[in-house]
Amino acid sequence: MLLEQEAVRTSRPQEPSTEGRPSHGSVGLVRRQSILFDRPLHLRSGATLRPFTIAYETYGTLNESRTNAILICHALSGDGHVAGYHTTSPDEKPGWWDDAVGPGKMFDTDRFFVICSNVIGGCQGSTGPSSLAPDGKPYGLRFPVVTIADMVQAQVHLIDALGIERLFAIAGGSMGAMQALQWAVALPERVANVIFLASTPRSSAQQIAFNETGRQAIYADPNWKHGNYYGGPAPTRGLAVARMLAHITYMSDRSMEAKFGRTLQDADTLPYTFERPEFAVESYLAYQGEQFIRRFDANSYLYITKAIDYFDIGADYGSLRKAVQRTQATFLVASFTSDWLYPAEQGLELVRALEAAGRSVQFHLIDAPFGHDSFLVEVDRVAAVVGSFLKEQSEARV
Amino acid sequence: MLLEQEAVRTSRPQEPSTEGRPSHGSVGLVRRQSILFDRPLHLRSGATLRPFTIAYETYGTLNESRTNAILICHALSGDGHVAGYHTTSPDEKPGWWDDAVGPGKMFDTDRFFVICSNVIGGCQGSTGPSSLAPDGKPYGLRFPVVTIADMVQAQVHLIDALGIERLFAIAGGSMGAMQALQWAVALPERVANVIFLASTPRSSAQQIAFNETGRQAIYADPNWKHGNYYGGPAPTRGLAVARMLAHITYMSDRSMEAKFGRTLQDADTLPYTFERPEFAVESYLAYQGEQFIRRFDANSYLYITKAIDYFDIGADYGSLRKAVQRTQATFLVASFTSDWLYPAEQGLELVRALEAAGRSVQFHLIDAPFGHDSFLVEVDRVAAVVGSFLKEQSEARV
Numbered sequence: 001m002l003l004e005q006e007a008v009r010t011s012r013p014q015e016p017s018t019e020g021r022p023s024h025g026s027v028g029l030v031r032r033q034s035i036l037f038d039r040p041l042h043l044r045s046g047a048t049l050r051p052f053t054i055a056y057e058t059y060g061t062l063n064e065s066r067t068n069a070i071l072i073c074h075a076l077s078g079d080g081h082v083a084g085y086h087t088t089s090p091d092e093k094p095g096w097w098d099d100a101v102g103p104g105k106m107f108d109t110d111r112f113f114v115i116c117s118n119v120i121g122g123c124q125g126s127t128g129p130s131s132l133a134p135d136g137k138p139y140g141l142r143f144p145v146v147t148i149a150d151m152v153q154a155q156v157h158l159i160d161a162l163g164i165e166r167l168f169a170i171a172g173g174s175m176g177a178m179q180a181l182q183w184a185v186a187l188p189e190r191v192a193n194v195i196f197l198a199s200t201p202r203s204s205a206q207q208i209a210f211n212e213t214g215r216q217a218i219y220a221d222p223n224w225k226h227g228n229y230y231g232g233p234a235p236t237r238g239l240a241v242a243r244m245l246a247h248i249t250y251m252s253d254r255s256m257e258a259k260f261g262r263t264l265q266d267a268d269t270l271p272y273t274f275e276r277p278e279f280a281v282e283s284y285l286a287y288q289g290e291q292f293i294r295r296f297d298a299n300s301y302l303y304i305t306k307a308i309d310y311f312d313i314g315a316d317y318g319s320l321r322k323a324v325q326r327t328q329a330t331f332l333v334a335s336f337t338s339d340w341l342y343p344a345e346q347g348l349e350l351v352r353a354l355e356a357a358g359r360s361v362q363f364h365l366i367d368a369p370f371g372h373d374s375f376l377v378e379v380d381r382v383a384a385v386v387g388s389f390l391k392e393q394s395e396a397r398v
Numbered sequence: 399m400l401l402e403q404e405a406v407r408t409s410r411p412q413e414p415s416t417e418g419r420p421s422h423g424s425v426g427l428v429r430r431q432s433i434l435f436d437r438p439l440h441l442r443s444g445a446t447l448r449p450f451t452i453a454y455e456t457y458g459t460l461n462e463s464r465t466n467a468i469l470i471c472h473a474l475s476g477d478g479h480v481a482g483y484h485t486t487s488p489d490e491k492p493g494w495w496d497d498a499v500g501p502g503k504m505f506d507t508d509r510f511f512v513i514c515s516n517v518i519g520g521c522q523g524s525t526g527p528s529s530l531a532p533d534g535k536p537y538g539l540r541f542p543v544v545t546i547a548d549m550v551q552a553q554v555h556l557i558d559a560l561g562i563e564r565l566f567a568i569a570g571g572s573m574g575a576m577q578a579l580q581w582a583v584a585l586p587e588r589v590a591n592v593i594f595l596a597s598t599p600r601s602s603a604q605q606i607a608f609n610e611t612g613r614q615a616i617y618a619d620p621n622w623k624h625g626n627y628y629g630g631p632a633p634t635r636g637l638a639v640a641r642m643l644a645h646i647t648y649m650s651d652r653s654m655e656a657k658f659g660r661t662l663q664d665a666d667t668l669p670y671t672f673e674r675p676e677f678a679v680e681s682y683l684a685y686q687g688e689q690f691i692r693r694f695d696a697n698s699y700l701y702i703t704k705a706i707d708y709f710d711i712g713a714d715y716g717s718l719r720k721a722v723q724r725t726q727a728t729f730l731v732a733s734f735t736s737d738w739l740y741p742a743e744q745g746l747e748l749v750r751a752l753e754a755a756g757r758s759v760q761f762h763l764i765d766a767p768f769g770h771d772s773f774l775v776e777v778d779r780v781a782a783v784v785g786s787f788l789k790e791q792s793e794a795r796v
Contacts (some may be wrong), residue, residue, distance in 0.1 A: 045670035063607065095458060145670040205654035205679045206646065212680045213642045215672075216687075220635035222620055227672075237618035244611045245643055248604065256603035262710060265556065270708060272443035272543040273699060274613075274625075279707065281603045282610045289614075310668060312660055340738065343651065 025103040026094065027059045030084035034125050037157050041120070044310075047144035051134075054158045055125020056080045056117035059101055060109035062164070068394075069164045071155070072097070073117040073172035076246070076304050077296060079124035082116040083109075092321070093386045099379040106383035111394070112168065116158055117158050117178075119151040121303035126154070129299035130230060141227035148175070148304060148311045150381035152265045169390065171195035173375035174342065175304070178311045179291070181350070185313055188328040193393050195386055196333045197377040199348035200318055201353070202312040207341065210249055211305035214242030218298050227299050239298040240289030247288045252338035252371035256281060320353040327354070331361040336374040362389065400732065423501040424492065425457045428482035432523050435555050439518070444710075445542035448532075453476045453523020454515035457499055458507030460562070466792075468505055469553065470495070470514040471570035471577035474557045474644070474702050475694060477522035480514040481507075497777040504781035509792070516596045517577075518552045519544040519701035527697035528628060539625035544701060546573070546709045550580045557588070567788065569593035571773035572740065573702070576709045579748070584712055586726040591791050593784055594731045596773040598744035599718055599751070600710040605739065608647055609703035612640030616696050625697050637696040639686030645686045650736035650769030654679060711724045718751040725752070729759040732780070734772040760787065 034055040041049040049336075057080050062069060072082050074096065083101035085092050100106045107114050118126035121143070129143035131395055159208075161166065170180040177199030184191045200207070221238030223229055260281035264270065270278060314320030316336035333351050335344035344365050354361040364385045368374035375382060432453040439447040455478050460467060470480050472494065481499035483490050492513075493783050498504045505512050516524035519541070527541035557565065568578040568589055575597030582589045619636030621627055646654075655662070658679035662668065668676060675681035712718030733742035742763050752759040762783045766772035773780060 141672060145672075202660070204650075204651060205652045205658040205660065205677075208660070208677050209642075209646045209654060209679050209683055212675075212683060213639060213646065213679075215640060216684075217615055217618070217639045219617065220615070220639055241611060241618055241639065244430065244607075245612060248607045251604075253602060253604045253738075256607060260603040262600070262603065262606070262713070272704075272708075274539060274543075274704075278608075279603075279606050279610075281607050285607055285610060286614075306670075306672075310670075315660070340651075372556045 005388050008224045020276065021173075026098065027084035027102045027109055029088070030057050030059065030081070030095070030311050032057055032080065032086070032125055035158060035161055041154055041157075043144050043150045044143045044147040049120065049144055052120055052127040052154060053125065053131070054117050054120070055156055056069070056084065056115060056158055057084075057095075058162075059083055059114040060112050062113040062162070066164050067166070067168060069113045069115060069159075069162070069167050070169045070171060071108065071167050072101070072114060073155075073176035073182075074116060074119065075172070075174035075176050076308065078176070079122065080116045080118040080126075081113070081124070096177065097376065106379070106390075106391075107171070107385050112390075115159070115162065117155055117221060119304065119307075120154045121146040121151070121300060121307060121336050123297035125301040128297065129227065129303055130297045138230040140299060140387065143299070143303065145178045147307050148178045149186065149316070151307065152186060155179070155183075156187065156299060158386065166190050166192060166289065168394070169193040169195060171386070172199075172292045173197035174199050174372065175308050178308070178313075180353055181313060184327040184331075185317065185323045188326050189328075191329045193389075194327075194329045194331045195389065196309075196331060196347070196350065197382065198334070198336055198342050198347075198372055200311075200342055200381065201350045202314060202346070204311050204346070210245065210341070211309050214245050215302055215305060217241035217245070218302060221298075223258065225296060225304075229298070234293070235295040235298045239293050239296065239301060242301060243289045243292040243296075244285040247285060249341045252340065252369060255370045255373075258369070260284060261374040273387065314353075320349065321356055324350070324353045324359060325357040326358055327357075329359075331359065331395060332364070332386065333361060334364040334366055334367050334375075336368045336370075336372070336378070338369050339372045339374060354384070409591055423481035424496065425500045425507055427486070428455050428457065428479070428484065428493070430455055430478065430484070433556060433559050435667055437555075439548070439552055439555075441542050441548045442545040442781055443543045447518065447525065450518055450525040450552060451523065451529070452515050452518070452552055452558055454513060455480065455482075455493075456560075457481055457512040458510050460560070462512040464562050465564070465566060466509065467511045467513060467557075467560070467565050468569060469557065469565050469581075470499070470505065470512060471553075471568065471574035472514060472517065473570070473572035473574050474706065475690065476574070477520065478514045478516040478524075479522070480512070495774060496511045498781065504777065504784050504788075505569070506774060513557070513560065515548040515556050517702065517705075518697060519549070519705060521695035521698040523672075524552070527625065527693065527701055528695045536628040538628065538697060541697070541701065545705050546576045546580050547584065547714070549705065550577050550584060550661060553577070553581075554585065564588050565592060566792070567593060568590040569595070569784070570597075571595035572597050572770065573706050576706070576711075578712060582725040582727045582729075583715065583721045586724050587703075589727045591787070592725075592727045592729045592731060593787065594745070594748065595780065596732070596734055596737050596740050596770055598709075598740055599721075599748045600712060600744070601707050602744070606707045608643065608739070609707050612643055613700050613703060615639035615643070619696075622696065627696070627698075633696045634689070634691040637691050637694065637699060638684075640699060641687045641690040641694075642683040645683060647739045648770045649765060650738065652736060653768045653771075656767070658682060712751075718747065719754055722748070722751045722757060723755040724757075725757055728791060729757065730762070730784065731759060731762055732762040732773070732783055734764050734766045734768075734770070734776070736767050737770045738771060739770040
């Protein structure tokens with residue numbers, strides 16, 4: 001096992017604005033770390049991945065008894081950089097859930113040791129299709145297909161390496177919640193609490209359909225070249241279309257209407273043209289596509305959406321009830337009223353199975369207008385629920 | 399005005415199966431007709447289209463007083479072939495709303511003279527971007543941008559040519575309903591009844607966003623060549639992606655789950671591959687894309703989705719209330735419980751405006767599981783509502 005650490009800048013960034021919440025601070029400057037595991041990872045497909053690297057970040061301090069660790073799992077387009085800043089540049093945006101992770105925040109780094117790692121198959125430091133294969137060339141589609149179970153199996157090596165026997169909690173939204181559930185089922189003795197947000201124990205036909213359409217947009221890009229585009233132009237147009245589509249599914253009809261309505265883009269009257277965006281919502285989607293292609297690898301998009309589609313933890317264990325009967329954790333399940341991509345019914349399916357299995361679970365239907373994105377955007381409402389759950393559980397167990 | 403008629407086959411097809419409804423027959427063999435109008439059509443954008451052809455079909459017989467005509471307006475991917483067969487081939491599928499148009503059906507051709515025309519901008523006989531411009535070359539993107547109001551203006555020439563002063567009814571779902579509403583507002587004295595199904599008086603940000611993503615998939619296809627692809631390979635991959643996306647929005651989460659769930663395609667266990675569809679829903683979407691590119695022109699897809707996006711009849715007349723105050727028709731508005739693309743709230747917005755303006759309107763929220771497609775698929779439920787509406791209105795007025 002090799003520990004690789006990126007250069008740590010010693011200067012600290014300006015403390016970010018706390019917007020009237022002085023007790024809620026930033027974790028400040030953080031660094032991406034990574035571990036190279038030179039051992040085989042046997043994957044669900046039958047293939048083996050060796051070696052593999054896990055990139056991750058940590059925040060806060062592991063206590064002496066190693067009982068205060070929380071693993072946060074990221075969603076499709078996320079990565080291991082959940083909070084803080086990598087540089088001192090004032091233009092840098094913080095990690096993807098910065099509002100949730102830090103001193104005094106929902107995941108309070110004054111109390112908890114928070115870990116977030118990039119999934120295998122990803123493109124932010126963990127081994128994925130854009131990584132070099134043992135032959136020195138990028139994997140491309142030679143990278144083996146991975147599942148949520150495989151992602152978790154890889155994370156287990158990281159948690160072992162950090163010397164943590166049992167996680168106080170695993171938390172995630174969307175695909176992150178799938179990983180949290182997978183942990184609790186596959187490794188019941190290693191998870192005390194699960195925070196499962198805006199997700200499902202089983203990807204539905206509609207969810208698969210949206211992901212497949214995004215993949216087809218990538219396949220249709222002539223730069224994709226069956227995944228062999230590294231060193232040449234990337235299939236950015238196809239990836240941008242996939243992202244635009246996905247982005248619509250992350251918002252709600254209502255939030256799009258409130259944010260854009262039929263506002264025109266840089267015009268008082270309709271230009272009646274195909275040359276440029278006419279409506280503000282078109283310009284916004286184009287911007288989302290452009291931003292995404294700068295930071296994300298198209299092949300990783302294919303692999304990760306496949307992993308989401310494959311997820312059906314009940315099928316893996318005979319039934320959802322049988323799967324959750326394995327768990328020992330206490331569950332917090334939350335769905336969001338306006339989330340039509342991962343509707344509340346899916347969260348409730350998990351809750352009913354947990355209840356039927358006699359497990360401890362609380363369910364929250366959080367009233368929030370921002371669709372699937374609510375779990376990221378409505379931090380205060382999520383914090384109210386998650387914060388008290390963590391408080392209860394830590395008073396009971398830590 | 400030139401009347402162009404396609405060759406009429408004299409043999410009749412086998413009477414199609416009536417599935418236990420002997421009173422509900424097929425209109426049988428029908429033919430596409432078209433009229434070339436050598437006069438200018440002044441468009442909303444300021445451009446002029448001249449000449450223009452309207453392709454259409456008719457079913458039933460116009461009565462002597464010319465008071466029994468019903469104009470059916472098609473949706474995005476429809477055309478003027480609403481019912482019956484063009485050939486005697488047993489493999490031919492009937493028109494797109496065959497269950498609704500015929501002897502004894504919802505639009506009873508024993509009583510009504512039913513007309514359906516292809517919209518301008520389309521690709522099934524009416525002038526559109528794939529038509530030859532006056533210079534003898536296909537228009538491509540030189541075709542002027544059209545709106546729903548322009549489509550209706552072109553239809554007016556057809557209805558004039560057929561010698562019909564006042565339509566007994568105009569009916570349509572989705573974009574078809576937009577045209578019906580446009581008729582009633584722009585030409586109030588010429589429309590007695592409006593049947594407005596699964597639609598909106600105003601395209602929303604989310605609706606624009608889905609259409610724009612489909613357009614971006616077409617633009618991203620290197621065969622699109624800024625619309626100049628006629629004579630060469632067409633941007634079929636981009637168009638197929640656009641269709642796949644749209645198709646998801648026409649179904650409901652529930653109907654996709656019932657139809658496909660997580661059923662695998664030709665496999666007992668997951669193949670874990672990118673080489674072929676793994677889930678049945680993926681195969682179904684691919685099939686929908688393949689079928690669509692055989693019959694539809696990518697540029698027409700761009701123009702027609704733009705027309706839908708532009709639709710906001712309230713904005714055209716100062717407010718929705720002011721727009722509907724112009725109408726003289728009796729309205730039937732129906733929305734469908736599972737239609738998340740055109741949710742009931744949008745139909746109700748029109749209903750409230752009509753009521754506020756003192757107009758006669760009835761609203762039906764039809765409980766149907768098939769999403770936006772319900773207006774086409776749930777013919778019996780639609781027929782129950784539309785049939786009694788037409789009966790009431792015809793007893794009152796014909």
